[in-house]
Amino acid sequence: MSSSPLTDLSAVQQSVETARGLLNAHYTDPAVFAEEREALWFPTWAGIGVAADVPEPGDAKPVDFVGVPLFILHGRDGQIRVFQNICRHRGMILVTEPRKIEGAIRCPYHSWCYSHQGKLVATPHVGGPGQNAHAAINRDELGLIEVRSHIWMGVIFVNLSGDAPAFADQHADLIARWAEFDAPLHHGGADSTFQLLCHTNWKLAVENYCESYHLPWVHPGLNSYSRLEDHYNIEEPGKFSGQGTLVYRQIKGDDGTTFPDFPDLSEKWDSGGEYLTVAPNVMLGVQRDHVFAIVLEPRGPTETLEHVHLLYASDQTSDALRAKNAAQWKEVFVEDIGVVEGMQAARGAPGFDGGRFSPVMDGPTLIFHQWVAGRLAEYRARA
């Protein structure tokens, strides 16, 4: 039982037949949002972007990670690293917009400079005018603060606390499940990414993504070929959850063109597709000919920016077909905005008990609620 005054989590940790969802405060209260940063975002592996955000050596991109300023750098050595976006001198922001950094990362305030590996390499005038060293300033101790990162399925994940199990261990079951997609992924480029701003808490986007229950109601266009009974639940409590389809249908161009398949896929994927969330915030979908990743960027308790990316098995794909695919997915994801914003608006209803779950259809969503509640409970127990 939680000792926190914030919310009671016990009703979430019941069986699907009797469980209730997270209470309103989890969707509206800045204090709970702040608690989530510590309990859900910092100690786990959370997504901050895709490798394609920094495609070339020297490319840098700042990101706001639930209020923590970070930047991604594709170093000249070919490595993609994530650093805290702060100079070790007076704490100035280093990178304010996506840009190319050919040489050192120069702080715009007093021009302390860092290498692409994060090493402090220059401290101009630190010992007085024209004196660029001082015994009290040990450059070896003042490098940029690197944040632990890992790239999987083209997504850059970070573990801010630095003490989570290795990504490959933490998500071993999921990686094994989708091992057939462990192949080079090619981001489709500018025509294969878009953002959707949703006036909703980030968790509602995940909850909606977890289940297929809503598909015939919210996405009626799917009914003609992808019926509710063609879907199955994916339920791995404490690990991941989502849903799969048995009737994935490849998109075709006007001339019948399709995207090339990923190599050596098993028969399952001829018409299969799976859609899972890497908690807290990366929603992934895999199909025979493309993958998508949605990285959720919370901008407070009631606003979320969805960054959608489409990745392919080849870097040689049809421009027109990529555009058609992006438009098709955008239509689907835009259809979801109404319900995630509607659920957010409804969280203003006093005394809402968190709602109930269909024992058959909502298991994956409850698993996500329980992941949230379990981590919050652990955090509160330590606090």
Place this chain on the structure above:
Amino acid sequence: MSGDLDARLLAAHAAGDSAALVRLYSDAADAAASEDAAGFFLTHAYIFALELGAAEARQIRARLVRMGRDTG
């Protein structure tokens, strides 16, 4: 520093022209009336060369080290 050099430096700063800043600050260092002034200008040349990833950063730094203005 001559008025002309000062004007060109300001223009290069305004344009964010790092290559020009490296060159102009190096010129300012060469023309400086004192070693302190040279060290100041050379420091700026070095920083902009470093930011640019320019090859001359190494030589400028070596010069600063020889002048006792940076560590080796």
